[in-house]
Amino acid sequence: MKGFYNPFLSLFKLHFNVLLIFQICCIVSLNAQDIDAGASLYKANCTSCHYMGPYEKKLIGPGLNAEILEKYSREWLYDWIRNSSELIESGDKQAVAIYEEFNKAVMTAFPQFSNEDIDNILAYIEQGPEEEVVEIAAVESVEAPETNQTTLFIVLALVLGNLMLLIYVKNVLKTAAGEKKVGFFSSALSWVRLNPSFVILFSVVFVFAGMKGCWNSLSKVGVAQNYQPDQPIAFSHQLHAGEQGIDCNYCHHSARESAHSGIPSANVCMNCHTHINEGRSEEGTKEINKIYAALGFDPNSKTYIPGYEQKPIEWVRIHNLPDLAYFNHAQHVNVAGLECQTCHGEVEEMEVAYQHSKLTMGWCINCHRETEIDLDNPYYHDLHANWIDKYHGEEITVDMIGGRECAKCHY
Ligand code: HEC
Ligand code: HEC
Ligand code: HEC
Ligand code: HEC
Ligand code: HEC
Numbered sequence: 001m002k003g004f005y006n007p008f009l010s011l012f013k014l015h016f017n018v019l020l021i022f023q024i025c026c027i028v029s030l031n032a033q034d035i036d037a038g039a040s041l042y043k044a045n046c047t048s049c050h051y052m053g054p055y056e057k058k059l060i061g062p063g064l065n066a067e068i069l070e071k072y073s074r075e076w077l078y079d080w081i082r083n084s085s086e087l088i089e090s091g092d093k094q095a096v097a098i099y100e101e102f103n104k105a106v107m108t109a110f111p112q113f114s115n116e117d118i119d120n121i122l123a124y125i126e127q128g129p130e131e132e133v134v135e136i137a138a139v140e141s142v143e144a145p146e147t148n149q150t151t152l153f154i155v156l157a158l159v160l161g162n163l164m165l166l167i168y169v170k171n172v173l174k175t176a177a178g179e180k181k182v183g184f185f186s187s188a189l190s191w192v193r194l195n196p197s198f199v200i201l202f203s204v205v206f207v208f209a210g211m212k213g214c215w216n217s218l219s220k221v222g223v224a225q226n227y228q229p230d231q232p233i234a235f236s237h238q239l240h241a242g243e244q245g246i247d248c249n250y251c252h253h254s255a256r257e258s259a260h261s262g263i264p265s266a267n268v269c270m271n272c273h274t275h276i277n278e279g280r281s282e283e284g285t286k287e288i289n290k291i292y293a294a295l296g297f298d299p300n301s302k303t304y305i306p307g308y309e310q311k312p313i314e315w316v317r318i319h320n321l322p323d324l325a326y327f328n329h330a331q332h333v334n335v336a337g338l339e340c341q342t343c344h345g346e347v348e349e350m351e352v353a354y355q356h357s358k359l360t361m362g363w364c365i366n367c368h369r370e371t372e373i374d375l376d377n378p379y380y381h382d383l384h385a386n387w388i389d390k391y392h393g394e395e396i397t398v399d400m401i402g403g404r405e406c407a408k409c410h411y
């Protein structure tokens, strides 16, 4: 009977490392989905129609969250995202059902996406909006890299766990085959002795992961790129600045005149919403009613309720440099003539506003190093004439006029 196990044992011994490598590859490939890549694809292509969150939070389509991965097979999702109309026409029950539910609204086709692209998007949807990550780390808000970090450690833990399991199985086989059973630790030790390269590789990966972790937490203090908090009223830039074409300055006029750009008060909303009291949907109307609730406005009689205690709408601040840094909007918008979009991205396409740029010191300085100042700007003729003399005929970038001096950006 014991002889029966011998071939298994020698096979197992012979292929021990092959098994281990195979398992490591499986684990690593499971984790290979790139959430960051998925996030940018999602933001560029899906946010205009899908809120990320509960199904009930409908924009053009339903809210998307991890549940779609249970509701549909991956193959179905590939087909749907690449060309939903085709799937609906083929008579697929699930496709027809969701299409009917949304009054036959048509989702854009994305034939250009590979399976991998879609896997990345789905991994991002599964993870959920970054806001949660940022909230947990609100003090030193650090986003996605932190998750990658954790994944790396999980992978390493899994690999070590696997090694233990394999050694255990080997021992069981040994006992069955009647060979002398070796203790767990001495067996692990002899594996280490036989496979020094493995051990070195593990240690190197571990040390690097640790170093990367330290580096990230040092260089990412206060960074919250892509931060997209829920707002007290579902205000859509896509609708107002995009579809309705309302100029940014209508609501953020102080961006041109002062250091701060500011958020408009509810009274600015009332310039239009005194009359516009219905949204695109029932939900939209509910959101508009929140403006009235803040101000004590009765939309039926179109009057303000006397003695009503008005309360400001508490918008959640998205962009927020640490106190040690100073940034001036007027200087960049008026003097430098930069577009809002250069720093804030295509805000007019955002259904829910988020932080587009990193807002790190490196980000500020990089732009200062690369951007030439506009010498035709009257501002420079009056105030900066001496630079024009000094650098006669040369290109002058912002860092040459002091855009890299610590005191310009730090109090
Ligand atoms: C132009 C608007 C639009 C865009 C852009 C869009 N969708 Fe959709 N999506 C819809 C609509 C509308 C539905 C509901 C089904 C229908 O009417 O076709 C839907 C349904 C879905 C569903 C099924 C959800 C469920 O719970 O049944 C998934 C998954 C989905 N979309 C994923 C995506 C992804 C991923 C992207 C970005 C790559 C995207 N959509 C971009 C409009 C859009
Ligand atoms: C109808 C008024 C209105 C218009 C027009 C408008 N915004 Fe806004 N904006 C708001 C409101 C209200 C908020 C706060 C709620 C939110 O974040 O969505 C806001 C928030 C922002 C924020 C984030 C502020 C923060 O908390 O850090 C930026 C950046 C921004 N707007 C840029 C723009 C740009 C660029 C345009 C033009 C393309 C624009 N806005 C047009 C009303 C407006
Ligand atoms: C210059 C005019 C104008 C201003 C100012 C304005 N809005 Fe609107 N708003 C509109 C229009 C137009 C609609 C679309 C109504 C529709 O399509 O039914 C709208 C719709 C809305 C909706 C409903 C969206 C939906 O999905 O149905 C909300 C919520 C809203 N606005 C909030 C605000 C807030 C908050 C402010 C102030 C920060 C504001 N608006 C300022 C013109 C304006
Ligand atoms: C050179 C880059 C840059 C440009 C151009 C720019 N912003 Fe900003 N914006 C920032 C930074 C950085 C912050 C964060 C400021 C802080 O926290 O003190 C910010 C913050 C904001 C805020 C939040 C409120 C505040 O003042 O802190 C709003 C709203 C805003 N910007 C709107 C605009 C609008 C509208 C324009 C175009 C007229 C614009 N920005 C152009 C970099 C820029
Ligand atoms: C063009 C503007 C700009 C200049 C010039 C600048 N800084 Fe900064 N600095 C920032 C901003 C914005 C932040 C905050 C963002 C962040 O945390 O990365 C910051 C953050 C810092 C921090 C906090 C640590 C950190 O990474 O958050 C230190 C320390 C610092 N700067 C030192 C300096 C020194 C020293 C100089 C001169 C050699 C300098 N800065 C020049 C914009 C600038």
Ligand code: HEC
Pocket: 321, 325, 326, 327, 328, 331, 332, 335, 336, 338, 342, 343, 359, 360, 363, 364, 365, 367, 368, 371, 372, 373, 398, 401, 402, 403, 408, 409
């Ligand atoms: C997209 C490019 C861009 C980005 C990003 C940018 N700046 Fe600037 N910045 C400029 C330009 C162009 C000027 C030149 C205007 C002038 O001379 O006043 C300037 C000028 C300045 C000045 C005045 C320099 C001087 O010597 O007068 C300060 C201070 C400044 N920026 C701070 C910041 C800070 C802080 C950040 C990051 C939070 C930042 N900038 C991000 C383009 C940028």
